[in-house]
Amino acid sequence: MKEMLKGHFVFGWKIIAYLFLAGVGGGAYAVGAAFHLIDPEAELVTRLGVVLGAPLVFFGCLLLLFDLGRPQVVFRAFSRPNQAWISRGTFILTIFIVIGAIQFGFWIWPFRGLTDYPVFFTFLNIVGGIFGILTVLYTGFLFDTTRSIPFWSTPILPLLFLVSGVSTGIFSIILMLLFLGYADSPALGILRKLDAFILILEGMVIFLYLHGMHEVTAARASVSRVVKGDLSVSFWAGVVLVGLVIPFMIEVFLGNDMVPLTVASLCGLVGGIYVRYVVVSGAVKAPLNSEGVFIYLTPRAE
Amino acid sequence: MARFGMVIDLKKCIGCDTCTVACRAEHATSTGVLFNRVFKFEVGKYPHSKLGFLPITCMHCGKPECEKQCPTGATSRREDGIVIIDPEKCMGCQYCVVTCPYGTRYFLDKIKNYVKGFETPFEKKGRKKHKKGAVEKCDFCIKRVEKGMEPACVTSCIAEARHFGDLDDPHSEVSKLIALRRGYTLNPELGTEPAVYYLPDY
Numbered sequence: 260m261k262e263m264l265k266g267h268f269v270f271g272w273k274i275i276a277y278l279f280l281a282g283v284g285g286g287a288y289a290v291g292a293a294f295h296l297i298d299p300e301a302e303l304v305t306r307l308g309v310v311l312g313a314p315l316v317f318f319g320c321l322l323l324l325f326d327l328g329r330p331q332v333v334f335r336a337f338s339r340p341n342q343a344w345i346s347r348g349t350f351i352l353t354i355f356i357v358i359g360a361i362q363f364g365f366w367i368w369p370f371r372g373l374t375d376y377p378v379f380f381t382f383l384n385i386v387g388g389i390f391g392i393l394t395v396l397y398t399g400f401l402f403d404t405t406r407s408i409p410f411w412s413t414p415i416l417p418l419l420f421l422v423s424g425v426s427t428g429i430f431s432i433i434l435m436l437l438f439l440g441y442a443d444s445p446a447l448g449i450l451r452k453l454d455a456f457i458l459i460l461e462g463m464v465i466f467l468y469l470h471g472m473h474e475v476t477a478a479r480a481s482v483s484r485v486v487k488g489d490l491s492v493s494f495w496a497g498v499v500l501v502g503l504v505i506p507f508m509i510e511v512f513l514g515n516d517m518v519p520l521t522v523a524s525l526c527g528l529v530g531g532i533y534v535r536y537v538v539v540s541g542a543v544k545a546p547l548n549s550e551g552v553f554i555y556l557t558p559r560a561e
Numbered sequence: 562m563a564r565f566g567m568v569i570d571l572k573k574c575i576g577c578d579t580c581t582v583a584c585r586a587e588h589a590t591s592t593g594v595l596f597n598r599v600f601k602f603e604v605g606k607y608p609h610s611k612l613g614f615l616p617i618t619c620m621h622c623g624k625p626e627c628e629k630q631c632p633t634g635a636t637s638r639r640e641d642g643i644v645i646i647d648p649e650k651c652m653g654c655q656y657c658v659v660t661c662p663y664g665t666r667y668f669l670d671k672i673k674n675y676v677k678g679f680e681t682p683f684e685k686k687g688r689k690k691h692k693k694g695a696v697e698k699c700d701f702c703i704k705r706v707e708k709g710m711e712p713a714c715v716t717s718c719i720a721e722a723r724h725f726g727d728l729d730d731p732h733s734e735v736s737k738l739i740a741l742r743r744g745y746t747l748n749p750e751l752g753t754e755p756a757v758y759y760l761p762d763y
Binding site for chain 1: 571600602604613615617626629630631632633634635649650651652653654655656659660661662663664668669670692693694695696745747748749750751759761
């Protein structure tokens, strides 16, 4: 078993933090935009989506920038959207941040005239919502196309990032509502019920994700690290208990009370960080296959 | 058009790491960066076991995963099949390091000297082409190949286990060896079509 554990590597905390922030930002914005389309009266949620969305994603992008070896040539990341997912992601993030900045600048601060043009406002919400979802999804597709790491190479991963992004996005909006003193807002009840439903979905996606990983040795090694190996505490305590069970229980049984709902939201956000941490750190590279002799790549020798 | 490739005879390889050292001497890589490595491992169970060796360099794949994922266009595949990195274009996102199935790419986060705090004249001379913050890897000794020489690891191999040549030419030494000894590539299931072939050790 020890042999199997070799060949794993860890992305730095900046990448994990970026994945989390992009999930929260994109998810919160998409939820806000969807609220605008369903119920234009619930302006508050849309507003919070705008306040949280692009700024969080922008902050995450700064982390990505600091992670680069040569940030001075970062403009080159736009070069190859025809095949590289990082390039596509650069376009997606840029468009999302620009739309978010327009809405922020002309609706919240410093100007406030955007709702006078309802068609344009709805258009921005639709396009921004799509790009918010794409912001959450594209890293999933990036990992999905990494064939050398079987733990990532699955189309369930974009789905997991999407579900986790939307649920953490809702948690962040709930937290903001409570924080700003809108504890009696009718939107709070809707968000709470929606989120409980999405948490069930997330649990199912995580189960299917791990369950489907039994075909390749390196994938089994990843799963055993997650379920009973060095990542098991992060998974069972961080993802399952703190991220899913506690917030779900509170949302279903304790209702709209301020203190429990704050605890649930904070727990849900922490769970979102752990989802990214476990997925990223659980990666094990497929071994070299020399005609049936398998050699695991060891981490780089220092 | 030629497609350059390499054949490594595992029956002849004795795992001496001369290729590793010759490669470092040729490219003056930073400490910890090895464009060429030799894996040593046990095959079979004791008492019916033996030592196995597997030298690894960049496979110069026909369909490189790294090139597919490179967002800047720094990694490209030349017409002669050699996969190269332009350090001027590389922004150091390191996703190619993650995605390369053979683990042959290195991110040069800082340039380390062999002797701490002292740069030898050799290191000073050879380091001009290395860019801090970029990703680097084996380039089949492109400078030597363009002059008509073989890569440093091929020339230096004490057991003549390495051969270099044109895979497209059926009369070249490498093509003949692959046909005669049933040469195979690593991880064919990934569909990367490597240009480095291995000859079985039996």
